[in-house]
Amino acid sequence: MEIIAKRPEALTKVPFHYCPGCMHGVAHRLIAEAIDENGLINQIAGVAPVGCAVFAYNYFNCDMAEAAHGRAPAVATGIKRARPDMHVFTYQGDGDLAAIGTAEIIHSANRGEKISVFFVNNAIYGMTGGQMAPTTLPDMKTTTSPYGRNVDDIGYPIRVCELLSTLVAPYYIERVSLLSPADIIKAKKAVSKAIRYNKENRGFTFIEFISTCPTNWGYEPEQARQWAKENMLPFFKPGVFRDKGEGVE
Amino acid sequence: MSKILMKGNEAIAEAAIRSGCRLYFAYPITPQSELIEYMAKMMPKVKGTFIQAESEVAAINMVYGAAGSGKRVMTSSSSPGISLKMEGLSYIAGAELPCVVVNVQRGGPGLGDIQPAQGDYFQATKGGGHGDYRLIVLAPSSVQEFADMASEAFDLADKYRNPVMILADGMLGQMMEPVEFKPAKTEEELQELANQHLSWCICPNEDGDKKHHHEINSLELDPQVLEQHVLNLYKKYAIIDKNEIRYETYNVSDDNEVLCVAWGTASRVVKSAINEVLKEGKNVGLIRPIRVWPYPYDAIKQAIGKNVKKVYVFELNSGQMVEDVKIAVEGKVPVDFWGKVGGVVFTPAEIKEKLESCF
Ligand SMILES: Cc1ncc(C[n+]2csc(CCOP(=O)(O)OP(=O)(O)O)c2C)c(N)n1
Ligand code: SF4
Numbered sequence A: 001m002e003i004i005a006k007r008p009e010a011l012t013k014v015p016f017h018y019c020p021g022c023m024h025g026v027a028h029r030l031i032a033e034a035i036d037e038n039g040l041i042n043q044i045a046g047v048a049p050v051g052c053a054v055f056a057y058n059y060f061n062c063d064m065a066e067a068a069h070g071r072a073p074a075v076a077t078g079i080k081r082a083r084p085d086m087h088v089f090t091y092q093g094d095g096d097l098a099a100i101g102t103a104e105i106i107h108s109a110n111r112g113e114k115i116s117v118f119f120v121n122n123a124i125y126g127m128t129g130g131q132m133a134p135t136t137l138p139d140m141k142t143t144t145s146p147y148g149r150n151v152d153d154i155g156y157p158i159r160v161c162e163l164l165s166t167l168v169a170p171y172y173i174e175r176v177s178l179l180s181p182a183d184i185i186k187a188k189k190a191v192s193k194a195i196r197y198n199k200e201n202r203g204f205t206f207i208e209f210i211s212t213c214p215t216n217w218g219y220e221p222e223q224a225r226q227w228a229k230e231n232m233l234p235f236f237k238p239g240v241f242r243d244k245g246e247g248v249e
Numbered sequence B: 001m002s003k004i005l006m007k008g009n010e011a012i013a014e015a016a017i018r019s020g021c022r023l024y025f026a027y028p029i030t031p032q033s034e035l036i037e038y039m040a041k042m043m044p045k046v047k048g049t050f051i052q053a054e055s056e057v058a059a060i061n062m063v064y065g066a067a068g069s070g071k072r073v074m075t076s077s078s079s080p081g082i083s084l085k086m087e088g089l090s091y092i093a094g095a096e097l098p099c100v101v102v103n104v105q106r107g108g109p110g111l112g113d114i115q116p117a118q119g120d121y122f123q124a125t126k127g128g129g130h131g132d133y134r135l136i137v138l139a140p141s142s143v144q145e146f147a148d149m150a151s152e153a154f155d156l157a158d159k160y161r162n163p164v165m166i167l168a169d170g171m172l173g174q175m176m177e178p179v180e181f182k183p184a185k186t187e188e189e190l191q192e193l194a195n196q197h198l199s200w201c202i203c204p205n206e207d208g209d210k211k212h213h214h215e216i217n218s219l220e221l222d223p224q225v226l227e228q229h230v231l232n233l234y235k236k237y238a239i240i241d242k243n244e245i246r247y248e249t250y251n252v253s254d255d256n257e258v259l260c261v262a263w264g265t266a267s268r269v270v271k272s273a274i275n276e277v278l279k280e281g282k283n284v285g286l287i288r289p290i291r292v293w294p295y296p297y298d299a300i301k302q303a304i305g306k307n308v309k310k311v312y313v314f315e316l317n318s319g320q321m322v323e324d325v326k327i328a329v330e331g332k333v334p335v336d337f338w339g340k341v342g343g344v345v346f347t348p349a350e351i352k353e354k355l356e357s358c359f
Helices: A024-037 A052-059 A072-082 A094-100 A102-111 A160-164 A181-199 A221-235 B008-018 B033-046 B056-068 B079-094 B121-126 B143-160 B170-174 B187-195 B223-243 B264-279 B297-303 B322-329 B348-356
Strands: A044-048 A063-066 A087-093 A116-121 A172-177 A205-210 A239-243 B004-007 B023-026 B049-052 B073-077 B099-105 B136-138 B163-169 B176-179 B247-250 B258-261 B284-289 B291-293 B310-315 B335-339
Touching: A024 A052, A024 A087, A024 A116, A024 A181, A044 A052, A044 A072, A052 A063, A052 A087, A063 B056, A072 A087, A072 A102, A072 A116, A072 B023, A072 B049, A072 B056, A087 A094, A087 A181, A094 A102, A094 A116, A094 A160, A102 A116, A102 A160, A102 B056, A116 A181, A160 A172, A160 A205, A160 A239, A172 A181, A172 A221, A181 A205, A205 A221, B004 B008, B008 B033, B008 B099, B008 B143, B008 B163, B008 B170, B008 B176, B023 B033, B023 B056, B033 B049, B033 B170, B049 B056, B056 B073, B056 B079, B056 B099, B073 B079, B079 B099, B079 B121, B079 B163, B099 B143, B099 B170, B121 B163, B121 B291, B136 B143, B143 B163, B143 B176, B143 B223, B163 B170, B163 B264, B170 B264, B247 B297, B258 B297, B264 B284, B264 B310, B264 B348, B284 B297, B297 B322, B310 B322, B310 B348, B322 B335
Parallel strands: A044 A063, A044 A087, A087 A116, A116 A205, A172 A205, B023 B049, B023 B073, B073 B099, B099 B163, B136 B163, B258 B284, B258 B310, B310 B335
Antiparallel strands: A172 A239, B004 B176, B136 B291, B247 B284
């Protein structure tokens, strides 16, 4: 029998703890496959966030550091500068990266740190039970925006790719969606490219995944995907914002 | 090697580089900015890494990453900046990583001022960050000692896999004194030091098929497992407490009628005052903790000779170390305190007056 899919070497055998229909597992798998493809398993280290992916260090089969909430890019900076022969990625949620860790992400991007950042945008704080995130959509209800996000009061969602694209240093910035199999195939290409650029030490690479949180949104997984397609994609448009390798400035 | 006249902030930076510090991350703040400026100038010359971080929070987390990679790494700041590092220090202590943090204290609370003070004693020795952990805290009282403590600090950090703080103040940071440096560690020695960490740190996997999976982490959701982790930390702290107490005695004898306790810059002023009262035939001794954690409780207890009427504590704060001195004295004699706050440094004459009032 021909084996067409197997567990990537870069994932341990520990079963994911994520909720049914959650896309964290998909994102993990794409990163792990890219590590395998690039033969980096022995030279890569990851930094796990605070958030639902807090146990990412259990899943990636390489050296891992668990960072304080939002600080992953600073921790990754320390690792990469201490061990330039290693390759380093961070994995962060939208609360982690776009709220408490805003300074760290902007400045590591601005320094052009030779790391890859994987950013999961599910428009909500998952782990703490569904509070408003910086990426929560206008009028979207969460436990801390029970009447819907009021943009007059609390501002608009932050578009991180667009924000980072104002900086000169980043090498590659792309937003991808995980909402359909076709999207996932596209996302895989982006992740593989980010890891390849990382392997070649080209510069700061950033992939944003448009994802779902069925549990805290209160939808079935399929409904959640549908809701995200209709509501998130128009606001967070997928696309390449920067790719110095392909001449996209 | 001959002595060089140098500012404390520069001396500690030079000594750190000689001790093998090749990664340094910090953010400017008075009165320690000469330290970061010295590092900016010298690190490229030794192929080291210098980053002026976007904040103290980022700097200490860069330290966490580099320490987790098994390399000698340092950060420095002054009081308000050290407060921002407390999050990271708790994580670093929890993950048992070696690193050195320099605090050139200034007056507080809040933005305070930029003059020398000792108001961060509680923060350094009793916590500061959240959770059950300890920093090893070295308290220099001269530029020479400030520099010597760099190599001690890195060695202690490596030995116990624990963050070590050098608790100086604006006086030591800014003052110039002659200083002599130890020879710089060679590249081979540094490589050897880094290799000692290869069994746990983030590093390339060289073992072929036997892939390692090292985790730099302080998270443990199972309370029983976390309890065991904290108990293990405290077993380590007990060993540190047993082996690493350092203090200086100055004119301590059975004939002392007053025993002073002071640390850091304050202890220098107290020494001058003691010299003066000795001339008047009054017998006063001084115990100076060279490290303020672990703390020399027994040394203080044993220094209370049969003639001691009073133990007198002098600090540039509102009496933070007094609590430790009282623990040591166990109520045997009265403990008095006098200090200055807000970045005001007391004079030898003021201390002399206080000492004379005891007789
Ligand atoms: C300093 C600090 N503040 C708050 C928290 C609590 N906290 C844990 S996870 C989380 C939200 C994470 O949300 P996000 O980054 O969007 O990730 P998700 O859970 O959605 O995957 C918060 C606020 C913490 N652990 N540390
Ligand atoms: S709470 Fe949301 S983000 Fe977290 S695992 Fe569940 S579905 Fe995923």
